[in-house]
Amino acid sequence: MKRFSSVDFLRGTAIFMMLLLHVMSWMLNTNALFATVDNIPLANILAMLVFEFMGGLAGFFLLVSAIGNMISMYKRLQAGRSTTDLLRNQVVSGILLLIFAYLVEGDIGYRGALGNVLRSLNNIPSASVTIATMFSRWAYFETIHTIAWCILINGIVQYVLSRHDRWKDVKGQIIAYAVAAVIVVLITQPVWWLVQNLVPGGYPWTAAGNDVSLPDILSPGTTFVTLLHSVFLNALAAPEEPILPYLAISFLGSIIGIVLSQPREKIPLNFPKRIMQLGMAMFVVGMVGFVAFIVTVLTQSGFDAMATAYFNVSNHRNLWDYPGIPQTYTFPAAWLFQFLAVNGIGVLLTMLVIRLVEFRGFGAKFAKQTTFIRRFGFIAFTNYNDQFIMWIVWYLYGTVASALGLGILVGVDPTHVLPNGSYSNPYEAVNWTSVFIILFLVYCLYHVIMIAWEKVGYIGSLEWCMVRLSYALVPSKKATGSRLAGTGRGAGLDVEHAFYNAEWQDIVQEGEVPAEEMRDSKLAYKLALIGLVSVVFIPVTIVSWRLALTAERVEGKNKYNHIAKIASIAGIVILVAVLAFLFIFTPNMLGLSF
Numbered sequence: 001m002k003r004f005s006s007v008d009f010l011r012g013t014a015i016f017m018m019l020l021l022h023v024m025s026w027m028l029n030t031n032a033l034f035a036t037v038d039n040i041p042l043a044n045i046l047a048m049l050v051f052e053f054m055g056g057l058a059g060f061f062l063l064v065s066a067i068g069n070m071i072s073m074y075k076r077l078q079a080g081r082s083t084t085d086l087l088r089n090q091v092v093s094g095i096l097l098l099i100f101a102y103l104v105e106g107d108i109g110y111r112g113a114l115g116n117v118l119r120s121l122n123n124i125p126s127a128s129v130t131i132a133t134m135f136s137r138w139a140y141f142e143t144i145h146t147i148a149w150c151i152l153i154n155g156i157v158q159y160v161l162s163r164h165d166r167w168k169d170v171k172g173q174i175i176a177y178a179v180a181a182v183i184v185v186l187i188t189q190p191v192w193w194l195v196q197n198l199v200p201g202g203y204p205w206t207a208a209g210n211d212v213s214l215p216d217i218l219s220p221g222t223t224f225v226t227l228l229h230s231v232f233l234n235a236l237a238a239p240e241e242p243i244l245p246y247l248a249i250s251f252l253g254s255i256i257g258i259v260l261s262q263p264r265e266k267i268p269l270n271f272p273k274r275i276m277q278l279g280m281a282m283f284v285v286g287m288v289g290f291v292a293f294i295v296t297v298l299t300q301s302g303f304d305a306m307a308t309a310y311f312n313v314s315n316h317r318n319l320w321d322y323p324g325i326p327q328t329y330t331f332p333a334a335w336l337f338q339f340l341a342v343n344g345i346g347v348l349l350t351m352l353v354i355r356l357v358e359f360r361g362f363g364a365k366f367a368k369q370t371t372f373i374r375r376f377g378f379i380a381f382t383n384y385n386d387q388f389i390m391w392i393v394w395y396l397y398g399t400v401a402s403a404l405g406l407g408i409l410v411g412v413d414p415t416h417v418l419p420n421g422s423y424s425n426p427y428e429a430v431n432w433t434s435v436f437i438i439l440f441l442v443y444c445l446y447h448v449i450m451i452a453w454e455k456v457g458y459i460g461s462l463e464w465c466m467v468r469l470s471y472a473l474v475p476s477k478k479a480t481g482s483r484l485a486g487t488g489r490g491a492g493l494d495v496e497h498a499f500y501n502a503e504w505q506d507i508v509q510e511g512e513v514p515a516e517e518m519r520d521s522k523l524a525y526k527l528a529l530i531g532l533v534s535v536v537f538i539p540v541t542i543v544s545w546r547l548a549l550t551a552e553r554v555e556g557k558n559k560y561n562h563i564a565k566i567a568s569i570a571g572i573v574i575l576v577a578v579l580a581f582l583f584i585f586t587p588n589m590l591g592l593s594f
Helices: 006-028 030-035 042-054 060-078 083-108 113-118 126-134 141-166 169-196 224-237 242-259 271-301 304-309 334-357 361-371 369-376 378-386 388-404 432-454 462-473 474-481 493-501 519-533 540-555 558-586
Strands: none
Touching: 006 042, 006 060, 006 334, 006 361, 006 369, 006 378, 006 388, 006 432, 030 042, 042 558, 060 083, 060 242, 060 334, 083 113, 083 126, 083 141, 083 271, 083 378, 113 126, 113 388, 126 334, 141 169, 141 224, 141 242, 169 224, 169 242, 169 334, 224 242, 242 334, 271 304, 271 334, 334 540, 361 369, 361 378, 369 378, 369 432, 378 462, 388 432, 519 540, 519 558, 540 558
């Protein structure tokens, strides 16, 4: 089974980071930190700012998904499947994923009915409350819904572009998707405005600030038409991650997927460089505009308003007209700058990994080295759904800490702790140390579950269910390579050939590029300088140092890897010094006050 280990790694990274960010955001006692913000190390403040920004990287998961989806579509076309078959496959896959996304959000997901029960093990909610969750939260629009819609739309677009063998016109395909991506960004705000003004009372927020994007199925006033409207209106203008403008990122992922699907001798070696330049431009322009927006809110409305605006960076729709954020109307296109900034990072990370792996002939080696991370992405949707594992670990940690009288030590609000150190709610927010312990336990439990589950091919996982259903609805899908290890009803996912011993693809074979071209030395040189002269990208000097050492062994000593090593070491020293400074000094020690 042909696979790109970098894409599998990136998919796993997205889930791995999602768990980290969600544990941080839900379990860290931020109230305690903000209450003493002037007297805590600056590292706390920086961590909250960085993690909140990273929470906006939903487009990263969408980008990786779009790359994989396009590679899959091209594989079908190259295998001789018809464009009609391609369209049927995409439509069925997209609709199935959308249906399962609704099921996850309302019923079996970490914030659905099941998740609500596991989030309340100390006080199990009544059946009526659980049912209410099922029928009121079903329409919550998340990244999974966006991916589902993008699979549908990309399938339709690719069908139109592929007819009469036009899929072989690679340049034409790339231009078409690039133009489509620009159009999507241009129409985003007009479509939001249109939806808001066409729906009586406004959408998704009323004039009073009420969110009307989640119609309750059990409400007497809810009709079938209301529910149908919600499906499409949420896709266009949901509060968090609507397909506008994120369809543009999906189109960009399709471009990358098209290029990677070509015979390797036809793929330009400078392709990653071009995409990384695009990602850097997106990030720089986005950050300049986003910082200007935050400063505008600060100067006009004060610190609290600024904090509200910043901590909504992950709610992609909010930066246009969210009632709780001043200047969303007066500052032009704040959402656009946020979109460019967070997705620029995603594009940079994605193409850097692909450049360091498949464009160096390291596909198979990298796959073996990243087994732990890739496992999180093999059943990515299931792992997204099963985040209720966090609630279980949190409950057990809180129960044990309370029983041992460690309430104050683990960081629980002192007003909630009894004199003997116990506390009644095991889901109390805790300090950084406890958060990292919980996170470690969550990763361990996930890993143990996946190791055991893969022995039976993840039978019962959401991916397995969807593969089974899609094969029943589109039998021709099996013709391009079954994802199942067998044909019987008990066949699970083909872990052996899709995860452990896949046919790992490389764009450049190891040692194929003449050493005198010094490609890796030059890349290390550029990364080291970017990391050294920037503030945001200084951690990349760790990567450039490793790359420079490898390049020296393969390409010999030269001025590029020599400078790269020096600049990387300087960057790492500065990084360590900055971290030490942040962990030692507090705002008060520097004469600052928030």
